[in-house]
Amino acid sequence: MSAHAFDVEKLKMLLQSRPPSSVADPAAYLAQLAAAAAEVEGWVTAARFVLASRGLNGEVTLSPAMREQFEEVAAFAMVLFLNVSPESIAEHEAEATRLDPAAGNAFGETMRRARVVLYWLSAKTLPQLWKTLPQLWKAARSRIAASPRELEEFTMIQHQIEGLDSLGKLDADWDGEGAPAPSAWAMRSARDAFWDLSLSRLAPDEIEADVNGGVALLLYAAKSARRVWVRCPNEGEPKAVLHGDPELGARSIPLSAGWERSVADYLEPT
Numbered sequence: 001m002s003a004h005a006f007d008v009e010k011l012k013m014l015l016q017s018r019p020p021s022s023v024a025d026p027a028a029y030l031a032q033l034a035a036a037a038a039e040v041e042g043w044v045t046a047a048r049f050v051l052a053s054r055g056l057n058g059e060v061t062l063s064p065a066m067r068e069q070f071e072e073v074a075a076f077a078m079v080l081f082l083n084v085s086p087e088s089i090a091e092h093e094a095e096a097t098r099l100d101p102a103a104g105n106a107f108g109e110t111m112r113r114a115r116v117v118l119y120w121l122s123a124k125t126l127p128q129l130w131k132t133l134p135q136l137w138k139a140a141r142s143r144i145a146a147s148p149r150e151l152e153e154f155t156m157i158q159h160q161i162e163g164l165d166s167l168g169k170l171d172a173d174w175d176g177e178g179a180p181a182p183s184a185w186a187m188r189s190a191r192d193a194f195w196d197l198s199l200s201r202l203a204p205d206e207i208e209a210d211v212n213g214g215v216a217l218l219l220y221a222a223k224s225a226r227r228v229w230v231r232c233p234n235e236g237e238p239k240a241v242l243h244g245d246p247e248l249g250a251r252s253i254p255l256s257a258g259w260e261r262s263v264a265d266y267l268e269p270t
Helices: 002-015 026-053 064-082 086-099 101-125 134-146 148-167 184-199 259-267
Strands: 206-209 214-220 227-233 239-243 251-254
Touching (some): 002 086, 026 086, 026 101, 086 101, 148 206, 184 214, 184 227, 239 259, 251 259
Antiparallel strands (some): 214 227, 239 251
16 A cells, blocks of 8 residues: 555645646656556556456456555555546646647646546446445545536436446347347447546436346537447447447447547447
8 A cells, every 4th residue: 555655745735736827847757748648548457457357348367466456556446536526636737738739638638538447437337445444435425416517427427327237137029029138249349339438528318228138328519410229239349339320321330449438429420
């Protein structure tokens, strides 16, 4: 625990502070933000390993000692990040963007991705992970509750995770018409797809069992009839079906690297 104490305090001082009204040394300031983002990214990686080792997102086998180490790092990251003001992070992002748009965007994306990953961690590992840090966890939950925006986002992700998990408990003939229950493969594919969408700030409008077998995640465009159906079958590779635009027609894409950005661009074209 003490091995990470210095980094925790260093990050806390930076992320909880407001950016200076006039940055005397832009290069040093941007380097400081980049270092903070790199540290947070490392902690997010630890959080992802914790989730995967518990079979919650992907599958990773860790030794007890390695899991304990990752959980310790993830716990500190969780407690720190949820006690940091999102307004402070937004101000640092704005200042960094003013000085260097690329650097500001990179910092902001890392912080947004971190918050979503840590929401996942908090929603999926209670109460096991927080037995050793009850007071810190209580403070972190209080921090979430104090911000309507954060509470709404956290609650939405938590409810969607719980809803997705419940599909794995369905029995065959769950619809009364012979529909097969979602398989372990389908559930894993759906969790991975939901994970990718979450990190890109895309929330499925519906998550449901597929009567043909598997799990479906549905997303609807806010300003058009475009739809995306992410189908995770009981067997075979999952795909995202993009449809609803008569000019473009329907097409499907595999859930390979970057697929979620294709979904975002289809639903809300720039």
